[in-house]
Amino acid sequence: MGGTVTGTSGRAGAFMTAMVVDALGSGVWITFSLLYFTYGQGMALTAAGSALSAGSLTALLAGGLAAGVLTDRMGPFPAAVLSCAIRAVAFPCYLLADSPATVAVTACAISFGDRLYWAAHAGLVGSVTTEEHEQRRLFALMNSLRNVGLGVGALAVALAASFEEADGTALWHLIPLVNAVSFAVAGVMFRWVGRGSGPVASSQAGHRTGASYRGVLANRRFLAFTGATLSLTLSSVAFDSILPVYLRSLGLPLWMPPVVYVLSCVAIPACQPLALSLGRRYPPMRLMALAAALVAVSLGALVLLGSLAGVAGTVLIVLLVLVFSLGEAVFGAVAMTLVLSFATPQDAGRYSALYQLAWGLSGALGPGVHTLLFSVSGSAPWAVMACALLVGAAVYLRLARTSPRDTAPAPHSGDPVDRKERT
Helix, strand or coil, X not given: CCCCCCCCHHHHHHHHHHHHHHHHHHHHHHHHHHHHHHHXXXXXXXXXXXXXXXXXXXXXXXXXXXXXXXXXXXXXXXXXXXXXXXXXXXXXXXXXXXXXXXXXXXXXXXXXHHHHHHHHHHHXXXXXXXXXXXXXXXXXXXXXXXXXXXXXXXXXXXXXHHCHHHHCCHHHHHHHHHHHHHHHHXXXXXXXXXXXXXXXXXXXXXXCCCCCHHHHHCCHHHHHHHHHHHXXXXXXXXHHHCHHHHHHXXXXXXXXXXXXXXXXXXXXXXXXXHHHHHHHHCCHHHHHHHHHHXXXXXXXXXXXXXXXXXXXXXXXXHHHHHHHHHHHHHHHHHHHHHHHHHCCCCCHHHHXXXXXXXXXXXXXXXXXXHHHHXXXXXXXXXXXXXXXXXXXXXXXXXXXXXXXXXXXXXXXXXXXXXXXXXX
């Protein structure tokens, strides 16, 4: 995958800065997008939401797997540079998007840039270090920064709303421009760091002999792992999309949903040290089962809120958000190291792209599924997701029992991981 970045501390710093910028920029926009079109561009909420969904779904269906092929052929660093360039050019186009069609086209371009970046994501970290604990630390850091980005996005929305009367739409329009500049900076840094990683070996460039989705789809263990992960990704979407609606349906105060959201954005990074400590002591597939079980408990117990009120209800919500955050932290620290363990340098992009389909499908279909369940009963989404998560945990445990890699203790920090020994 283009060697290992072992250059100066400046290159290491540039790599980390580029990853930070990408994580923060993506997180901010997730929080900001719908409100930007509603208040900044004056579009109807339903029209803006439909246009963004259409663009994202088009990019997922047309480019989700293609991003993996492109990453494997180009290498992770060139693919990351291209993904940043696409988003740096596309974000300013939102300033000119005044109809659902133009919003959808622009969203499609940005979503494809996101797909390409996430297809390269595992390869980028794998190029920087082959030490499993260090890989886990980097993935955990990116997960934390993405949640910080969500929190920063919420702050940006609050600032934009507070200054709306004084400055009109100026501050709303500033954030897409700042995002574009940030992605341009990240692209330059990825290009610089990629030069220091050395040229992509001829056996790994071009058509990359032997790499194909046929081999990925033949890996039944990986398909089972990805299928089980759908329960976790759908749960993350449920937490973001339907939990605020559920809390309001119970008559809780208006301030409760945003406080819960901010608490999770803070708690997930705060739980990362514990998640990394667990990662040094337990096999990764069993930690995935632990993550699924923690999230199942937190979501399943939400059905109890209907019978509680006042301080008791508030305390329960806080506890459940903390349990959910620990599960998310463990999930974020472990999942991508497992994706890397299934892949080889020649097909890491394809493995990452197929794995990211779990997130893409959850983002596209999750809100509709959860809304349908909510229309049946306020507790239905949580009961169904808890059951799905327990099934996912059982799959992870089954994979752990049959995995040669999980029968031995996980390597300690500083112990190199031989990629050839990974399944």
